[in-house]
Amino acid sequence: MAATHRLAARLAGVLRPGDLVGLSGDLGAGKSELARAVIRARAGAEIEVPSPTFTLLQIYELRDLLIGHADLYRLGDPDEVRTLGLEDVVERGALLVEWPEHAEHLPGDPLMLTLQETERPNARRxxxxxxxxxxxxxxxxxx
Incomplete structure (x- = not known):
C-alpha cells in the first residue's frame, strides 16, 4: 500500500483541469484506495473520501482543483454515463473514474491505470x- 500512496502523491501533484484518470482492475485490486489517496494528497489532509459506489459521483472542491471521483461499476447501460455530468466536472477540474470500461466514451485527457493483483500478497502490477x-x-x- 505504501507504493500506491507514493504513486497517488505523484499523480495528485500533476493533475490539472481537463484530466481524466481511468482506474481499471478486478474487484479488490486497489482502485478505490488509489483514488482516495490521490484526493487526500491533493487536499493535503486526511479528509473523508467515501466510495462513490452508490452515489456514482463524489465532488471535492479542493483549494486549487476540483476533483470528481466516479464509480461506474453499477451502471447497466453505457448511456447512463451521460446523466452523471462528467463533462462538467472535466471542464472545471480533474476526474478519477473507477471502472471506465463501463462507459463508451469519457471526457477529458485520459490517463488509464490498470491495477492487477500478483502472486505476492498486497502487491499489485x-x-x-x-x-x-x-x-x-x-x-x-x-x-
Missing part, C-alpha cells in the same frame, strides 16, 4: 496508458 496530453508528466509518475 500497474499498467499505464497515457494520451499525448500526459507526455510531459509521465516522468513524474515513474517510481
Amino acid at each position: 500497474l499498467r499505464i496508458d497515457a494520451s499525448a496530453g500526459w507526455a510531459d508528466r509521465m516522468r513524474t509518475l515513474q517510481p
Whole structure:
C-alpha cells in the first residue's frame, strides 16, 4: 500500500483541469484506495473520501482543483454515463473514474491505470496508458 500512496502523491501533484484518470482492475485490486489517496494528497489532509459506489459521483472542491471521483461499476447501460455530468466536472477540474470500461466514451485527457493483483500478497502490477496530453508528466509518475 505504501507504493500506491507514493504513486497517488505523484499523480495528485500533476493533475490539472481537463484530466481524466481511468482506474481499471478486478474487484479488490486497489482502485478505490488509489483514488482516495490521490484526493487526500491533493487536499493535503486526511479528509473523508467515501466510495462513490452508490452515489456514482463524489465532488471535492479542493483549494486549487476540483476533483470528481466516479464509480461506474453499477451502471447497466453505457448511456447512463451521460446523466452523471462528467463533462462538467472535466471542464472545471480533474476526474478519477473507477471502472471506465463501463462507459463508451469519457471526457477529458485520459490517463488509464490498470491495477492487477500478483502472486505476492498486497502487491499489485500497474499498467499505464497515457494520451499525448500526459507526455510531459509521465516522468513524474515513474517510481
